[in-house]
Amino acid sequence: MTSLLKAAVAALALGAMGLPAIAEDRPGTILVLDASGSMWGQIDGVNKIVIAREVVADILADFPEEQNLGFVTYGHRERGQCSDIQTVIDPAPGTAADIIEIVNGLNPRGMTPMTDAVIVAAEALRHTEQAATVILVSDGIETCNPDPCAAARALEQSGIDFTAHVIGFDVRGEAEALMQMQCIAEETGGRFLTADNAQQLSEALQQVVAAPSAPSESPALSAAAELTLRAVMDGEDGPLVETPVIWTLSSDGESFEVDGNPGVAELHSGYWDVTGYHVALEQERSAQLAVVGGQQRNYAMVFETPLPTVSLVAPDSAAAGSVIEIGWNGPDESSDNIQIAPVGGRYLHYAYTRDGNPLRLQMPAQPGPYELRYSLRDREVIHTQPIEITPVELDIVAPETAPAGSVIEIGWIGPDASGDNIQIAPVGGRYLHYAYTRDGNPLRLQMPIAAGTYELRYSFRDREVIHTKPIEITPIALDIIAPETAPAGSVIEIGWVGPAASGDNIQIGPEGGRYLHYTYVGDDNPLRLRMPDEPGAYELRYSFRDREVIFTRPITVTE
Structure with missing residues (x-):
């Protein structure tokens, strides 16, 4: 050097x-x-x-x-x-x-x-x-x-x-x-x-x-350049277009056409305007390419598969929580579905096109503007149509108070969608008991055993609470009437005072231990209960719905 x-x-x-x-x-x-x-x-x-x-x-x-x-x-x-x-x-x-x-x-x-x-x-x-x-x-x-x-x-x-x-x-x-x-x-x-x-x-x-x-x-x-043009579908690595493609190339007033795919042209150095025309799809794409003399260049021009024609047949509005019929025209490919969603938001409910035409689609519980969507293969929304969800009347008909552990009748007004139910829960807390609206109107609902302030709830499709009403649960008397002692292995009569809910029973067991014998309160009052075979200190228990012990009384089992 x-x-x-x-x-x-x-x-x-x-x-x-x-x-x-x-x-x-x-x-x-x-x-x-x-x-x-x-x-x-x-x-x-x-x-x-x-x-x-x-x-x-x-x-x-x-x-x-x-x-x-x-x-x-x-x-x-x-x-x-x-x-x-x-x-x-x-x-x-x-x-x-x-x-x-x-x-x-x-x-x-x-x-x-x-x-x-x-x-x-x-x-x-x-x-x-x-x-x-x-x-x-x-x-x-x-x-x-x-x-x-x-x-x-x-x-x-x-x-x-x-x-x-x-x-x-x-x-x-x-x-x-x-x-x-x-x-x-x-x-x-x-x-x-x-x-x-x-x-x-x-x-x-x-x-x-x-x-x-x-x-x-x-x-x-200054030497000639060779430009090879390829027309492909849906991406640079997509398949080659098999139907005719016409290429138009122009630079500095010079213009000519090339047929075929690939199309090959000998060009001088410069910027060339290149247009590809997909004859079958009637699609045109353009690009400006820099061509350098003495070099070979390959260029892939991408054409897109046109979206299929889609239409939906549906009302302009529907009641909140209702189920409506929707007719459709579309490709009906695997996993195609019709959705409803807030405008521009995530879908709330859907039904597959394979389920029928028309198909049935659940509407949201909240009023407002929404859109129906045709989702191609559950991946791409290719059509939308607006729909207005209108308010519906909601109500729960129940007393303001109810005794603890009681079962009361409750009337209701609502969409009665699949899974709708009436619940009772502490205010803002998790529900304790529920009954489906399909079980009747009025329906019967178990009240909690603990006194206090609660709320009745209308749960839409068992997913969304759309209406509430307060209720006060009042205390009730609880007692077990039995002797202080009883011989081992004997059967004694026991009186009781309690809610008498489904599953309520009187049990006997060691203090703090597992029950040994029980009898349902629905069997009688007084009812008969077997004593343990081993003498000792025990307790009688009132079990609410066979889930929760709400009252106890000591008893000694003798020789």
């Missing part, structure tokens, strides 16, 4: 000394070096920024001190900032050593505002007053300025003799980056060269330094 770099330095010196007119009219050159994050990429195991440091250091080591040279870089201070452009060295003689030191300390990290960096360099060279040359070395696509071509054209038009030479470093296969860089060079009368490694970068710098005003197009870019 050393001999090539020395040749470049010599060419630079000869070019400067052999062109006195240019030396007078062109007071300086600025090197613009890409220091964006992508410069940490590697070529043959070496970071691109390291290669650039070595090449620039060798090129500038013997640079004539009398020549004006400046340095601009970008992307070296901040991440994600298009404004991270810095004129580090203004054009002046004898700056080479300073530039080498600065390049060696660059730490790539940011964006690629290469077009705006060229503009900054041109302004530093006073390009509107005198001849000026910028040499840009960049490894990636412009990420900030939307139109590098227009910016370069404006610089050329406003400048006295402005030239931008561009070296694309490791941009092979990046069609859009190549087109942008070529455009900057062509619009300003400069040269565009590419370099894929350290030696090619050194050679490219030699060329733009030795002949700064000789515009040149990369031989590869």
Whole structure:
């Protein structure tokens, strides 16, 4: 590499000394070096920024001190900032050593505002007053300025003799980056060269330094390019369209058609507007593609399978909690269903299309605007239709008080949907007892055994409480009438006072232990209860619904 770099330095010196007119009219050159994050990429195991440091250091080591040279870089201070452009060295003689030191300390990290960096360099060279040359070395696509071509054209038009030479470093296969860089060079009368490694970068710098005003197009870019177009369905990896596809390609006033799928065209370098027409679906898709000479490019144009025609036959409104019939027209694929949901919200109820046409669908309990939906394969909503849910009358007809443990009759008014039930519970707490509305109107409901304030609830589909009514549970007398002692193994009569609920029974067992014998209170009053065979201290118990002991009395079993 050393001999090539020395040749470049010599060419630079000869070019400067052999062109006195240019030396007078062109007071300086600025090197613009890409220091964006992508410069940490590697070529043959070496970071691109390291290669650039070595090449620039060798090129500038013997640079004539009398020549004006400046340095601009970008992307070296901040991440994600298009404004991270810095004129580090203004054009002046004898700056080479300073530039080498600065390049060696660059730490790539940011964006690629290469077009705006060229503009900054041109302004530093006073390009509107005198001849000026910028040499840009960049490894990636412009990420900030939307139109590098227009910016370069404006610089050329406003400048006295402005030239931008561009070296694309490791941009092979990046069609859009190549087109942008070529455009900057062509619009300003400069040269565009590419370099894929350290030696090619050194050679490219030699060329733009030795002949700064000789515009040149990369031989590869001037060659024809082959573009292969594929029409696919529902994603870039989808199946190839089997029915006819017509491709229309146009660029700079040139336009022609290509039939077939894939469609293949030989094109010149440039931006091409490509339109694909799916004849069977009557669908058209468009794209703008950058085509680079000498390269082959494949492009997949995605068409979408049209959604099936769907319609729903349903009323505009329905009563809250009701079940309505809905007719439908749709694909009826596996798991297709009709849903109802708040507008834009999660579904509340659904019925599969396989259940019939019309099918029956449960309406929500809360009034308001909703939407009916046709869900394709239970994955994609392909049709919606509005429906208004109107209020219904709700009521629970019950006394304000009831004795503890009693069973009372309760009337109700409500939707009577599947699973609807009337519950009793502590206020705000979990229900204790319930009875389904399907069991009758009025229905019979067990009251709690503990006195206190409770609430009766109408539970819609056993999921949502939609109405409540307070009820006070009053205390009741509890007693067990029995002798204080009884012989072991005997059967004695026991009187009782209690709620007499279903399952209530009188038991005998060791104090705090498991019962030994019992008799249901429904059998009689007084009832007959067998005593244990072992003498000792025991207790008689009143068990409420065979679940909860609510009263006890001691008894001694004798020999």
